[in-house]
Amino acid sequence: MFISASLFSAATFAQQGQESWLVETMYKSGKINTVVAVVAVLITGLAAWMFMMDRKVSRLEKDMNKR
């Protein structure tokens, strides 16, 4: 979520001048691919951790039910 915020580095439309009004965005410069990769890794990691916890809890539940 923090990372998605750094995408929005480009909202400086306060200038009324003759320069290119939008500074380089992450999208144009290709950095977006890094952002996507990082966030995808985070989500995969979170999901993997939750799967492991889920399995642990299931095993414990089975143990308790057996007793």
Next chain:
Amino acid sequence: MKGLWWKVLATLLLLYVVIVGLRTPLRPAIVQTSVSRIAPGPVEVDVWGYGTHFIKSGAQVWIENDSQRVCATSVAAIADDHLRVQFTVPSGLRSEMSDLAVFSERDGLLERFGAFFTEGRGAGIATQNCVTGKSLRLAILEFPNRDILNESIRNLFFHVPMWFTMVVLLSIGVWKSVVVLRKNDPDADRSAAVAVQVGLAFATLGLITGSLWARVTWETWWTSDPKLNGSAATMLIYLAYLVLRGSVPEPAKRARLAAIYSVFAFSFMLLFLFVLPRLNDSLHPGNGGNPAFSKYDIDKRLAPVFYPACLGWILLGVWMYDLRNRLLRLQHRLSDANDQ
């Protein structure tokens, strides 16, 4: 909730949302013009675009005023996103607002509605034919490019589902609370507490993502707006719920008091988050008749990523709740078994 399928689904949906939501380009658009009033006579306008390719494929520019077109006399592409255009504005245009239109084969038709306030109006002029050629743009999916929002519209897929997830989790909480009131079930009481805890976690994320988004679009971290006030009040109400739970030691009494407050809190949450913002003027998108943002969250181009995002985050939230609930239940059973 049994089953592995919905957990895998949640993961896949979120991966899809992250990849497609961040990679899909925005539709090219005209974002700024150097003049905002035009009067009869020659005028030179600088036009800036976003995601445009003015150098790679030439641009044809015209002013559109109530179906009268005035072609540009000269168009110079200074950069891929910067045009310098000259017009000779005739007197006698009908409408007081003119639109700027740019057509290029690569980007298609880009329009900026109400770009110019028009002086020297009259009965109307004969329209010119300013466009030749067809658009060669092919895009499977593009996101709308709105003023002020631009790229930050992607936050939609993270910020809004956080709140939806919170509402779903708090609904689970209030359902469990009703069960407590009717049957005095300690397991339901624990589930209600877990639901509120996870719901609050998502509310916190919602507040953080919203605050970051506000910083970018409204240039402030927080503002006094009905929806924001309502969300702050919701957080405080449920934090007070947790405080209430903490201050009553006996389990049966705690369960009942917490359940009563939970029903109270949920009703007010619905009032504060959904009813009151619609009644008052609001800067927040989707409420208060804000014209630039009206209904963008069901814009057809955003829907293919937005609805899966909502579903994915909700499933993730319910998974977290389910996991924590089972864990606490196990701990409780274990401590019971140890006591015996």
Next chain:
Amino acid sequence: MDRNEIASLLQLEWRLDRRQKHAWGSMALYVVSTVYTCYLGVKQLNTVATWNALFWIIVLFAAFNALGRSFQREEGGRQIYLHTLAHPRNVVLARTLYNAGTMVALGVVSLAAYTLFIGDRVLAEADIGLFFCSVLLGSIGFACALTLIAAIAARAGSGLGLMAILGFPIVLPMLLATLRASKLALDGVAWSVAGNYLLAVLAIDVLAVALSAILFPYLWRD
């Protein structure tokens, strides 16, 4: 919802309070002390926004103070006795009505003390009728929203601190609407503009009373 029962419960409250007049005295004293403390800090306030805000903060804290006591008396044997006599829904409705009356009185007393010490120049351009209406509705609103909260806090046994924590978030949007309405009234704006906010306060009141009536019986059971 038995009107006779509610009426006799109200009479009971009135009589009990008359016997313990010191409760009223303490509420009035709290208000006057708070107002006087603020007076020492600001002397006079002539800007509408500040005047308005300070007034409602004083009323808010007086409300927590006054309403917090409303269920404190009911501990122990007396509560069980009442439980056998009256239906809990009537008890909570009567209590809410009584609290509303108390709050209206408190609001008026606060307003009197406030204008006396902090100045009434802001009232010169005000729509007095609208302002009075917003004070009334706001005070009643506090009572409606906080009655059940006071009951929960009393039952939890933790006293006034917990009541403030539980009650504050519920009261917050209602306070905001009341603040806006009374500020508009002080600015002399017409009813149609402030009316929206007053309607919001009314909506919260209705919801709070309805929920109290539904939930209080569960609290009463012990």
